[in-house]
Amino acid sequence: xxxxxxxxxxxxxxxxxxxxxxxxxxxxxxxxxxxxxxxxxxxxxxxxxxxxxxxxxxxxxxxxxxxxxxxxxxxxxxxxxxxxxxxxxxxxxxxxxxxxxxxxxxxxxxxxxxxxxxxxxxxxxxxxxxxxxxxxxxxxxxxxxxxxxxxxxxxxxxxxxxxxxxxxxxxxxxxxxxxxxxxxxxxxxxxxxxxxxxxxxxxxxxxxxxxxxxxxxxxxxxxxxxxxxxxxxxxxxxxxxxxxxxxxxxxxxxxxxxxxxxxxxxxxxxxxxxxxxxxxxxxxxxxxxxxxxxxxxxxxxxxxxxxxxxxxxxxxxxxxxxxxxxxxxxxxxxx
Amino acid sequence: xxxxxxxxxxxxxxxxxxxxxxxxxxxxxxxxxxxxxxxxxxxxxxxxxxxxxxxxxxxxxxxxxxxxxxxxxxxxxxxxxxxxxxxxxxxxxxxxxxxxxxxxxxxxxxxxxxxxxxxxxxxxxxxxxxxxxxxxxxxxxxxxxxxxxxxxxxxxxxxxxxxxxxxxxxxxxxxxxxxxxxxxxxxxxxxxxxxxxxxxxxxxxxxxxxxxxxxxxxxxxxxxxxxxxxxxxxxxxxxxxxxxxxxxxxx
Numbered sequence: 001x002x003x004x005x006x007x008x009x010x011x012x013x014x015x016x017x018x019x020x021x022x023x024x025x026x027x028x029x030x031x032x033x034x035x036x037x038x039x040x041x042x043x044x045x046x047x048x049x050x051x052x053x054x055x056x057x058x059x060x061x062x063x064x065x066x067x068x069x070x071x072x073x074x075x076x077x078x079x080x081x082x083x084x085x086x087x088x089x090x091x092x093x094x095x096x097x098x099x100x101x102x103x104x105x106x107x108x109x110x111x112x113x114x115x116x117x118x119x120x121x122x123x124x125x126x127x128x129x130x131x132x133x134x135x136x137x138x139x140x141x142x143x144x145x146x147x148x149x150x151x152x153x154x155x156x157x158x159x160x161x162x163x164x165x166x167x168x169x170x171x172x173x174x175x176x177x178x179x180x181x182x183x184x185x186x187x188x189x190x191x192x193x194x195x196x197x198x199x200x201x202x203x204x205x206x207x208x209x210x211x212x213x214x215x216x217x218x219x220x221x222x223x224x225x226x227x228x229x230x231x232x233x234x235x236x237x238x239x240x241x242x243x244x245x246x247x248x249x250x251x252x253x254x255x256x257x258x259x260x261x262x263x264x265x266x267x268x269x270x271x272x273x274x275x276x277x278x279x280x281x282x283x284x285x286x287x288x289x290x291x292x293x294x295x296x297x298x299x300x301x302x303x304x305x306x307x308x309x310x311x312x313x314x315x316x317x318x319x320x321x322x323x324x325x326x327x328x329x330x331x332x333x334x335x
Numbered sequence: 336x337x338x339x340x341x342x343x344x345x346x347x348x349x350x351x352x353x354x355x356x357x358x359x360x361x362x363x364x365x366x367x368x369x370x371x372x373x374x375x376x377x378x379x380x381x382x383x384x385x386x387x388x389x390x391x392x393x394x395x396x397x398x399x400x401x402x403x404x405x406x407x408x409x410x411x412x413x414x415x416x417x418x419x420x421x422x423x424x425x426x427x428x429x430x431x432x433x434x435x436x437x438x439x440x441x442x443x444x445x446x447x448x449x450x451x452x453x454x455x456x457x458x459x460x461x462x463x464x465x466x467x468x469x470x471x472x473x474x475x476x477x478x479x480x481x482x483x484x485x486x487x488x489x490x491x492x493x494x495x496x497x498x499x500x501x502x503x504x505x506x507x508x509x510x511x512x513x514x515x516x517x518x519x520x521x522x523x524x525x526x527x528x529x530x531x532x533x534x535x536x537x538x539x540x541x542x543x544x545x546x547x548x549x550x551x552x553x554x555x556x557x558x559x560x561x562x563x564x565x566x567x568x569x570x571x572x573x574x575x576x577x578x579x580x581x582x583x584x585x586x
Contacts, residue, residue: 231407276425
């Protein structure tokens with residue numbers, strides 16, 4: 001285990017129990033008798049799934065961010081660039097329309113199911129485009145990756161436009177506020193169901209990204225050099241679509257849009273590693289888990305009338321950080 | 336033996352034919368320079384020889400076997416390619432950079448460590464091994480990137496303008512490293528802009544003009560003033576004696 005992995009694994013081991021104790025009702029682990037009524041219920045049915053969900057989402061987004069920055073060879077890349085998150089969100093928004101038509105037993109599952117279908121649609125589209133944009137991948141002409149990323153951005157903006165359309169045409173004011181609220185991202189009132197949906201997908205997704213890691217390292221030297229080192233660009237792109245699709249799709253399905261994690265986390269991790277993508281993915285997963293866990297614990301204990309949405313909280317942290325990052329880049333001591 | 340041979344190859348890029356019906360058999364243990372005016376197809380030829388650019392016609396073979404038929408990793412172990420420019424996306428240490436050369440072997444942390452150490456030694460970069468690439472000078476970076484190729488222990492080293500942007504001393508040093516690889520039995524092919532460097536250091540020069548082979552042979556004949564005049568459109572004269580020539584040109 002690398003130094004960075006150890007640091008963030010240790011931090012996570014510390015944060016996880018703390019996050020279980022924090023909230024509207026504080027639980028004192030040292031009290032002989034339960035310090036709050038229903039303490040066990042709160043812990044097992046509310047806070048534990050919520051904490052595990054934060055860990056799963058953060059880990060997936062962190063690993064996806066590290067992989068995307070490695071693939072695009074750009075420290076400003078973000079897992080959202082492929083358009084998977086907005087398309088998953090579009091799927092979720094669609095479920096607000098059809099969810100009411102389903103029997104109640106299915107309705108609870110319709111949102112994550114629709115979001116995952118959205119992510120799957122984006123992945124299928126990206127795979128189709130990948131086949132075309134890289135079909136002359138061995139031509140040495142380069143630019144295949146840039147072309148592909150542009151295609152991803154187009155999918156993202158199309159999905160964004162359709163989502164906006166769906167919002168303006170919301171069937172009623174309640175649905176409208178539900179959609180907008182959901183889009184802001186949160187893991188309030190989630191149950192074990194969501195954990196079972198997200199965790200396996202995130203684990204598989206991170207596994208796929210780890211398989212791609214060594215090829216991402218070779219890409220450090222540019223597309224032609226990577227090709228000359230035996231990297232198969234088509235296979236790499238498929239692995240990336242699958243890995244990012246699974247991790248990001250799963251996180252949108254259970255939590256809505258959670259921004260900035262994938263962008264920031266690799267920057268926190270990079271100075272602790274040799275900076276190659278392969279040394280970054282594992283620690284970024286752990287650091288992402290820490291970050292989302294901290295943010296979600298913070299929104300729980302902030303003394304506000306309604307709980308601050310997790311997505312908003314992370315953007316509140318993320319935007320100033322990103323600004324600082326840009327200024328630091330201008331000074332030239334970047335990455 | 337591991338002869339690298341272009342058999343009547345044509346190469347197209349972006350719908351344009353950039354290499355035309357070119358044949359050349361390159362021997363291991365020699366240093367071949369590819370020269371020609373801008374846009375003559377030098378880089379495309381090198382990419383095709385490296386198996387990274389498909390040929391529209393003809394084929395490149397390595398050791399009598401079509402380069403295309405090699406699995407990517409096996410080809411990568413035999414043919415090392417050094418792209419033009421010093422493009423390193425992340426500020427890795429010299430040692431991590433050089434270790435990337437073991438990618439086709441997959442043993443950077445195991446058996447490949449000896450090869451990495453040898454490559455660092457061959458390019459006199461041992462003292463820099465833990466230095467981040469952002470803190471290297473242009474010459475040091477060029478050597479580190481060459482060490483990356485050497486670490487893969489390829490039979491062939493194909494380098495695209497490895498001396499561009501280097502000062503005189505660093506040019507001589509780097510070409511000296513490449514020369515010693517050729518003397519050790521590896522095949523070396525380099526694209527060179529500087530005709531004097533090609534004249535003084537290469538065993539063989541391929542002169543390209545609009546994608547076709549304009550001259551091929553020992554430097555003294557292939558870079559004969561008549562060829563220079565025909566291909567570059569410049570009246571030129573070689574000064575000095577063999578092995579220490581300088582080119583004087585008038586437009």
